[in-house]
Amino acid sequence: MSTQKFNFSGQGGLVACGGPGFLTHTKREGLRTDSMENTAHMRALTDTDVEFFRTHGYIVRDDWVSADELAHFVDLFDRDRDERRYRWHRYGHHQEANYDALCTTPAFDEVVRHPKVYDAVVELMGGPVCFGEIGARFMGAYDGELHQGWHRDRPHWPEHPLRMDYIQQMLYLSDVEPDTHCFSLSPEGIEQPILTDNDEQLTRGGCVDIHGKAGTVCLFNVAVLHTATTRPTSAERKTMQIYYGHRDRAPLANDSVIPPLFWQHGDDEARAFYGNLNDVSRLYAQSFGLELPADGAA
Numbered sequence: 001m002s003t004q005k006f007n008f009s010g011q012g013g014l015v016a017c018g019g020p021g022f023l024t025h026t027k028r029e030g031l032r033t034d035s036m037e038n039t040a041h042m043r044a045l046t047d048t049d050v051e052f053f054r055t056h057g058y059i060v061r062d063d064w065v066s067a068d069e070l071a072h073f074v075d076l077f078d079r080d081r082d083e084r085r086y087r088w089h090r091y092g093h094h095q096e097a098n099y100d101a102l103c104t105t106p107a108f109d110e111v112v113r114h115p116k117v118y119d120a121v122v123e124l125m126g127g128p129v130c131f132g133e134i135g136a137r138f139m140g141a142y143d144g145e146l147h148q149g150w151h152r153d154r155p156h157w158p159e160h161p162l163r164m165d166y167i168q169q170m171l172y173l174s175d176v177e178p179d180t181h182c183f184s185l186s187p188e189g190i191e192q193p194i195l196t197d198n199d200e201q202l203t204r205g206g207c208v209d210i211h212g213k214a215g216t217v218c219l220f221n222v223a224v225l226h227t228a229t230t231r232p233t234s235a236e237r238k239t240m241q242i243y244y245g246h247r248d249r250a251p252l253a254n255d256s257v258i259p260p261l262f263w264q265h266g267d268d269e270a271r272a273f274y275g276n277l278n279d280v281s282r283l284y285a286q287s288f289g290l291e292l293p294a295d296g297a298a
């Protein structure tokens with residue numbers, strides 16, 4: 001596997017063309033315009049974003065999701081939670097979640113492959129990405145003790161330029177402020193040694209609470225120490241949390257079933273993105289009498 005896909009110096013680096021209507025990443029000086037005719041591709045990330053990700057393990061952007069998109073995504077979320085209640089279950093310390101959100105509401109694909117987010121994910125991952133998991137998650141009012149459960153979802157991948165095997169999009173669908181539940185992480189830079197002891201990492205990196213208005217996106221390396229911070233509040237928190245992996249590496253987990261609608265999609269890019277099938281998707285497909293794609297290529 002190539003590990004030399006990045007060049008953060010700016011000149012001659014890779015830029016990403018991803019998401020619906022975009023096909024692949026390519027060299028900055030040789031932009032492909034497959035579905036874009038002669039429109040120059042606008043890169044979603046700035047060099048400052050990339051440098052921040054290198055030195056902190058995450059970035060936050062509140063300007064990618066438009067007001068109209070946000071209203072649409074909140075509507076999808078609320079309707080899913082209302083009409084597909086039977087797929088929502090208790091999760092973690094004080095959450096409810098639906099991990100089959102792509103089956104119950106296929107339109108969540110618009111969140112998963114939001115063009116700006118997808119473009120940034122592809123650039124940070126340094127090559128073609130695949131769907132890993134989707135969680136629609138809800139946190140209600142709470143009057144208990146402040147709670148945190150620090151963890152890393154997956155190990156670092158040392159051969160990757162950002163030592164990143166999987167990345168998560170955390171999309172806030174409600175305002176997140178100092179007195180509400182929030183997502184928190186302990187920043188770490190790729191030049192820093194990995195501290196496996198949580199207390200040591202928290203002493204070195206501290207704790208950053210990610211606040212932002214509804215529509216804010218945080219992208220982070222899931223190997224970075226993080227937690228949900230549950231605090232006494234009357235405010236509800238709604239999030240979409242989507243994992244992306246490298247297309248040629250192992251599927252993330254078996255929490256989300258990938259609907260055949262996507263891995264049998266008529267569009268090559270959609271099929272490839274959703275085609276790194278986990279065991280549960282294969283099992284369900286077989287049980288419904290569907291023919292599975294050849295290994296590694298849906």
Ligand SMILES: O=C(O)CCC(=O)C(=O)O
Nearest residue numbers: 153182183226227228229
């Ligand atoms: O819900 C949150 O704020 C934290 C999410 C988290 O810990 C995770 O996805 O592993």
